[in-house]
Amino acid sequence: MTERILIFDTTLRDGEQSPGCSMNTKEKVELARQLARLGVDVLEAGFPIASQDDFEAVRAVAQSLKDGPVIAGLARAKDTDIDRAWEAVRAAERPCIHTFIATSEIHIKYKLKSTQEEVLEAAVAAVKRAKGYTENVEFSAEDAHRTNQDFLCRAVEAAIRAGATTITIPDTVGYGLPWEFGERIRDLMNRVPGMERVVVSAHCHNDLGLGVANSLEAIRAGARQIECTINGIGERAGNASLEELVMALRTRRDFMKFDTGIRTEEIYRTSKLLQSITGVKVQPNKAIVGANAFAHEAGIHQHGVLQDPLTYEIMTPESVGVPKSQLVLGKHSGRHAFKKRLQELGVELTEEDLNKAFGRFKDLCDRKKEVFDEDLLALVEDELLATNEGYSLEHLQFTSGTNIVPTATVRLKLQEELRQESGWGDGPVDAAYKAIDLITKIPGKLLEYQIRAITAGKDALGEVTTAVEIEGERVVGKGSSTDVVEASVRAYLNAINKVVARRGHGKRSGEATR
Numbered sequence: 001m002t003e004r005i006l007i008f009d010t011t012l013r014d015g016e017q018s019p020g021c022s023m024n025t026k027e028k029v030e031l032a033r034q035l036a037r038l039g040v041d042v043l044e045a046g047f048p049i050a051s052q053d054d055f056e057a058v059r060a061v062a063q064s065l066k067d068g069p070v071i072a073g074l075a076r077a078k079d080t081d082i083d084r085a086w087e088a089v090r091a092a093e094r095p096c097i098h099t100f101i102a103t104s105e106i107h108i109k110y111k112l113k114s115t116q117e118e119v120l121e122a123a124v125a126a127v128k129r130a131k132g133y134t135e136n137v138e139f140s141a142e143d144a145h146r147t148n149q150d151f152l153c154r155a156v157e158a159a160i161r162a163g164a165t166t167i168t169i170p171d172t173v174g175y176g177l178p179w180e181f182g183e184r185i186r187d188l189m190n191r192v193p194g195m196e197r198v199v200v201s202a203h204c205h206n207d208l209g210l211g212v213a214n215s216l217e218a219i220r221a222g223a224r225q226i227e228c229t230i231n232g233i234g235e236r237a238g239n240a241s242l243e244e245l246v247m248a249l250r251t252r253r254d255f256m257k258f259d260t261g262i263r264t265e266e267i268y269r270t271s272k273l274l275q276s277i278t279g280v281k282v283q284p285n286k287a288i289v290g291a292n293a294f295a296h297e298a299g300i301h302q303h304g305v306l307q308d309p310l311t312y313e314i315m316t317p318e319s320v321g322v323p324k325s326q327l328v329l330g331k332h333s334g335r336h337a338f339k340k341r342l343q344e345l346g347v348e349l350t351e352e353d354l355n356k357a358f359g360r361f362k363d364l365c366d367r368k369k370e371v372f373d374e375d376l377l378a379l380v381e382d383e384l385l386a387t388n389e390g391y392s393l394e395h396l397q398f399t400s401g402t403n404i405v406p407t408a409t410v411r412l413k414l415q416e417e418l419r420q421e422s423g424w425g426d427g428p429v430d431a432a433y434k435a436i437d438l439i440t441k442i443p444g445k446l447l448e449y450q451i452r453a454i455t456a457g458k459d460a461l462g463e464v465t466t467a468v469e470i471e472g473e474r475v476v477g478k479g480s481s482t483d484v485v486e487a488s489v490r491a492y493l494n495a496i497n498k499v500v501a502r503r504g505h506g507k508r509s510g511e512a513t514r
């Protein structure tokens with residue numbers, strides 16, 4: 001008999017606290033919908049008291065998801081926080097208030113400037129107040145792993161008596177070792193009266209890279225809910241990664257007889273969506289969702305996988321939503337292989353677009369030995385999808401060097417109209433952005449700029465991700481090219497085009513679908 005592990009997703013709350021991962025309300029709702037498709041049991045949508053934006057986002061998620069997961073809002077153990085959290089989640093079909101207070105000596109003394117007795121009192125009052133609003137109340141003893149175990153038992157018991165239905169044991173600073181963290185939970189389960197009536201949850205941070213290992217050990221000790229995030233994003237080094245945890249349980253069911261409600265085939269798509277919303281990429285060797293997680297570069301591996309995938313794969317790429325092993329294409333790959341690979345990646349193109357894309361693919365092959373899926377997607381998205389609406393780049397010319405003023409001339413097309421401007425700046429990218437601002441009259445303030453080679457090698461495509469503040473909002477844009485200035489221009493335009501599309505003009509006939 002397999003038992004069920006509840007998946008509590010905190011990508012929109014703890015995950016959003018990581019640098020560069022903030023999302024606006026629309027983006028949060030979009031991601032929340034995908035998380036519901038993924039099948040998470042509880043979705044922590046935010047920390048409503050933190051700001052008006054956080055409040056609105058939690059409320060929008062609560063209103064938008066029907067027949068979906070439980071929607072949780074975070075609240076410190078304070079009346080104002082709990083009232084605000086309730087206002088935000090009350091529209092949900094299954095709302096939950098998640099209240100927390102620190103229990104470790106160091107947090108009580110230096111952060112709360114309080115005493116253990118006051119902490120107990122606040123925890124009980126918070127759970128009772130939340131209980132006045134909803135049946136589903138989760139209590140977290142922040143920094144539980146560094147808390148004196150006797151006091152932790154008292155805090156947990158008090159929260160259960162006050163009515164908490166879920167008790168979370170966080171390793172807030174990612175300090176625990178698996179057996180030690182598991183032992184703490186086992187001890188709580190043995191000593192605290194009422195522990196058998198509540199859901200025991202683990203919330204592990206990843207400061208020592210042990211977030212997933214500690215969560216698995218917590219399950220072995222009796223926890224039946226795990227708090228985690230997509231791509232493992234979160235405070236500092238992040239949280240336990242949802243995809244790693246779920247696939248570890250699934251792949252090693254021989255050893256751990258547990259199921260989750262996660263539709264694993266949605267994992268890859270969810271991970272990609274988060275990356276594209278935030279502009280924060282996972283590293284290529286990231287387990288489960290990294291570009292290389294299923295790529296077999298060595299000839300001997302490729303041969304083995306073609307004979308029987310299990311030779312080098314402990315799980316199939318299809319099981320997490322990656323269509324097939326990412327064997328690379330090269331200059332000898334024909335149009336048929338190119339089309340088939342795009343189809344496997346979910347990209348359907350018209351014959352005309354396919355010819356265009358294939359031409360670009362061949363150009364790329366002349367400059368690049370091997371073309372990976374990431375290259376294909378970047379090429380197709382950049383050339384065909386991103387230019388469907390708004391401005392498209394017609395011409396870019398720039399001069400730059402030592403002891404000269406960098407200048408750039410940019411020609412853009414909006415519908416059938418061509419517009420051209422020149423600018424100068426600190427460098428060719430700055431100059432080009434100034435020229436674009438003159439054309440579009442949608443001035444953007446560059447908040448973040450990242451450039452990365454999509455794959456290894458000097459011949460790699462460069463992908464630029466920009467976060468631009470436009471009309472007070474942070475908008476992420478992406479662009480790629482073997483020329484980094486051009487990639488930078490495409491990324492900036494991509495952000496601007498999102499605003500143009502939202503305003504509802506500049507629409508051109510969409511030919512490519514994905």
Ligand code: KIV
Binds near residue numbers: 141205
């Ligand atoms: O890490 C932590 O302790 C938290 C709590 C709010 C659950 O995120």
Ligand code: ZN
Binds near residue numbers: 170
């Ligand atoms: Zn946390």
